[in-house]
Amino acid sequence: MGRVDPEQRRTATERLRQLADSGQLTARHVRLVATGCGVSERTVWWWIDPHAPRADGRARSGYRLTDIDRAAYAFYRGNATAVHRARSSVIGGTAPSAGVPIPDSLAQGWQNARPVSVHTLRRAFADQLTPAEVALWRSGENARRNADVYLTRPPSVRNQVWEADHKQLPILVMPPRGAPVRPWMTTVLDDATRALVGWAITLTPHAGTVLTAIRMGLVHDAERGPFGAVPAMVRIDRGLEFASAAVSEALKALGVDVHRLPAYTPHRKGKVERFHRTLEQMLLTTLPGFTGGPRDAAGRLHGPVDDRPAARAAAETADVRPMGIDVLVERVRDWVRWYNTAHEHAALGGRSPARAWEADPTPLARIDPERLRHLLLAGAERTVVKDGIHFANLTYLAPELQGRGGERVQVRHMPHDNRSIEVYARGEHLCTAYPQAHLTPEQVEDFRAAARAEAKRLRAAQRRSTRHSRAELAPMTGAAPAAESRLVPAADGDELARRRSDQALAAKSSTSLLGLVDPTLHPVVEESENP
Structure with missing residues (x-):
């Protein structure tokens, strides 16, 4: 019944x-x-x-x-x-x-x-x-x-509201050093079009990671799609990385309203939460090391990767290891490109985020990327060597590095983007350096021209320094300039002193084996003071 x-x-x-x-x-x-x-x-x-x-x-x-x-x-x-x-x-x-x-x-x-x-x-x-x-x-x-029921926000327009969040990915990867770990992904999603405008994968999230993901969303890059502009508002959670002064000040300096959501309210940024689940369901479940998969009675994952503590500690020397974090980054980059440009989203009427973005006529506020260098993730210091700057297994070069061999510089870069780095010297921006193996013919010619100009500048400086040194040292040594010695005859007293000195040196230079001077060979010439 x-x-x-x-x-x-x-x-x-x-x-x-x-x-x-x-x-x-x-x-x-x-x-x-x-x-x-x-x-x-x-x-x-x-x-x-x-x-x-x-x-x-x-x-x-x-x-x-x-x-x-x-x-x-x-x-x-x-x-x-x-x-x-x-x-x-x-x-x-x-x-x-x-x-x-x-x-x-x-x-x-x-x-x-x-x-x-x-x-x-x-x-x-x-x-x-x-x-x-x-x-x-x-x-x-x-x-x-x-069991709660939530309000639904009214529809917005493109690039007006971003949702930003961290997510520890359920997958084991090998870091550059140490045992396998579960990396973190920082995500910036456009509320209206569901486009992933910025992202970064790191071992541990921090304020620099957030700034990097935000900068990616601000900069227009044709290779990533039509995205890239300043939003009106960003919704963030109460994580310390998002709440840092550096993140808040950088956004407010661009006139962006920062809406910090209450704690433990993931539904208030539900679109980015849903994106993380989509990433897990579509991509991460197909990769080795996925920790959310089925397990046997002993708790071991089905598959080649074992995430139990003992297996993780011995993974560095094991025959079967999780993929490297760089491999995961490549897989995520390819998937994000597909998601933004080809994934047909039901909430967008079957359109991809890129198509929904392009169909929206809302004006965009774009900023020159050079004005956003302060939002880059700070890297370690590097020394300029003979062939440039070694960073992330690549060698970067720029004309401005001429003559700076041996100097310590600071490198800032975008994670997952090795096309260029920003070089700072003593806190000031020096140049944008590019991988030497991928320099265009124009960049090579610019570098050679800078080398010739630098060498020419230093030679000119050397000649100026030589002339100044001669002018300063001549009075100290008692030597008169050559032009003056030809125009002004020597005094009679000075000439007599010089002849006596020459005779004395000649006498000393001709000696017997006993060291005695033979006066018959070198008679001393007596000269009166008044010839």
Whole structure:
């Protein structure tokens, strides 16, 4: 026998009570209503007067829960049978119940209660408690939220509202060093078109990761699609990475309203939460190392990758290891490109996010990427070597690096984008460097021209320095400029002193083996002061 429609039951009950009040109610009326509603006559009599006592003194079905009954339901964690056992023990004077003491507050509240059957009490809890109450006392707050009903936001236009969130991906990957880990993904999703405008995958999320994902959403890049503009508002959760001063100041400096959502309200950014589930269902479940897959009786994942602690600790030397984080990034990049440009979204009328974006005529506010360098993820310091800057297994080069060999510089980059890096020297932006293996002919010529110009500049500086040095050192050594020695004759006294000095040196240079000077070979010339 199925459950009676509540509206039909209320209508039938109201009619029967009208007949009872006027003294016209008969058993035939009850029989007709029972047949029409598909219930027993006894049930129909209960509809008319649910509180009428039975011959055995027990209350009829339709029992109304008291505050004590509700408190007991919470105390016994949603176990209606345990509530009935404790209640019957107090009423019958046989407490404690099943060897378990009954709280005094419950025992005092049930002192004068009427007995009910366990079936009646279960039915009362099922009928008079909402699914949210039942879930709360049985499973907790998260289960209660599953029974909540939420408001739906009105439709927005493209790039007006972003939703940003972190998600620890359910997949094991190998980091550059160490044991396998589950990486984190930072996601920025457009509310109106469901387009993934920015993302980043790292081992641990931080403010730099958030800034990088936001910058990706701000910069227009034709290779990623038509996306890239300044939004009006960004919804973020209360994670410390999103709440950092660097993130808040960077967004507010662009005139973007930052809406920080209350804690534990994932439904208020439901689109990005749904995207994470789509990513897991479509991509991650097909990759090795997915931790949400089926397991055997010992808890081991079905497949080549074992995520148990002992296996993870030995993964570096094992024959079968999870994929590297760089491989995961490549897979996610390809999938995101497909999702944005080809995935037919039901909420978009069967269009892809890119098509929905292009069909929206709302004006976009774009900013020159060079003005957004401060939003890049800061990398480690590097030393400029002979062939440029070594970073992420590539060698980057730029004309501005000429003459800076051996200098320590700071590198900023976009994760998952090795097409260029930004180089800073002493806190100031120096240049944009590109992989040497992928330089265009124009970039190669620019680099060579810069090398020639730098060499020319240094040679000119060297010549200037030489001229200045000669002018400064000549007076210190007593030597006159060559031009003056040709125009001004030497004094007579100076000439006599020079000749005497030459004769003395000649005499010293011609000696015997005993070191004696032979005066016959080098006679000393006596000269008078007044020839």
